[in-house]
Amino acid sequence: MSAPMPLRLVIVGCSLAGLRAAQAARREGFEGSVVLVGREEHLPYDRPPLSKGFLVDDHAEATFFVGADDLAALDVDVRLGVSATGLDAAAKSVITGQKRTGYDKLIIATGGDARLLAPGQLWTSGSGDDRPLVEVLRTLDDARSLRDRVRPSARIVVVGAGFIGSEIASxxxxxxxxxxxxxxxxxxxxxxxxxxVGDAVSRLHERFGTELLAGVQVEGIAAVGDERRVTLSSGQVLDADVVVAGIGAVPATGWIGSALDLHPLMAVCSATSTCAPRIRTCMPAAMWSIGPTSSSAKRCASRTARRQRVWCPRALRTSEIHTRAYGGTGSP
Structure with missing residues (x-):
């Protein structure tokens, strides 16, 4: 006799990976309740355009993957603007402020947050200025805020010439x-x-008028009136209207606390840890499945992670070991 279906699936993270997991669960015949928790106020949307076309067009709108009616048709309880603040693995509940939501199965798909500049550096803010010293671009709200400030003749300092930083500069x-x-x-x-290729990217920046300062680091940022003053390790000082950091991302796992035994480098459950009862899937960049989730949901989440440049073969292999250990089937 097969085991009864769990009654409640909770998915923490309402971006593309969380959405696809919810859709896959329904497609595979999961009949219990599905709760999708997201800290943003928005339904899942396409992120890559935020640093490109969306940033340069005041009339551009975000592209949403689904509407409220689509999720209602799937019978998904969507809780937007709700931040997970803790995980009680023993009690099988997700903590959101003063509330707890119990689960029979849990998928953590909280993705990543923008990496911030080192807090030990000399950040000072001007009195009466409630703008952040340094902008980031990770969410739709970030993009809207930055778009309001990036104007012709504005002086922009972008810290980090990776993909996001280069796209913002361009x-x-x-x-x-x-x-x-x-x-x-x-x-x-x-x-x-x-x-x-990196050298070719340098020449492209210079060809289109971006001043590239390579081999230097930011040592301090201060607000001077409405301006930002950036001090570099070379001793050079840059005055700017806007400073944007595009220095990568970090897994959004702070809310988990000590509930899971996370790998210190890859932000996944270590291969030898038990993490929490019945963990069987762990993904890089903060995507795990706790409990007997369907193989289709796992495969879908895996593909989504790869498309979003989140890839760690060892972590995916570890996922399969956990899956087979707890009776799951399928492969990523």
Whole structure:
């Protein structure tokens, strides 16, 4: 006799991976309740355009993957603007502020947050200025805020010449903003693309009018009136209207606390840990499945992670070991 279906699936993270997991669960015949929790106020949307076309077009709108009616048709309880603040694995509940939501199965798909500049650096803010010293671009709200500030003749300092930083710099230049791109490495994108392609990217930035300062780091940022003053390790000082950090992302796992035994480097459950009762899938960049989730939901989440440049073969292999250990089937 097969085991009865769990009564409640809770998915923490309402971006594309969480959405696909909910859709796959229904497609595989899961008949229990599905709760989709997301800290943003928006339904899942397409993120890559935020640093490109969306940033340069005041009339551009976000592209949403589904509407409220679509999720209602799937009988998914969507809770937007709700942040997970803790996980009680023993009690099988997700903590959101003063509330707890119990689960029979749990998928953590909280993805990543924008990496911030080192807190030990000399950040000071001006009195009466409630703007952040440094903008980031990770969410739709971030993109809307940045779009309001990136204007022709605006002075923009972008810290980090990786993919996001380069896209922001290019978009700002297309609006005739003055852009300085600060990169700690001697060659942009050298770790991702190698020195030859990285050097070609450097020449492209310069060709289109972006000033690239490579091999230097930010030592301090201060608010001076409405301006931002950036001090570099070279001693150079840059005055800017907007400072944007595009220095990568970190897994959004702080809310989990000590409830799971996470790998210190990959942000997945370590291969030898028990993590929590009945973990059988763990994904890089904060996507796990706890409990007997369907193989289709797991495969779908895996493909989504890969499309979003989140990839760790060892973690995916570990997922399969957990899956088979707890009676799951299928492969990523």
């Amino acid at each position: 978009s700002a230049r297309s609006l005739s903003a003055s852009v300085v791109l600060v990169e700690a490495a001697n060659v942009p994108l050298v770790r991702a693309l190698g020195p030859v």
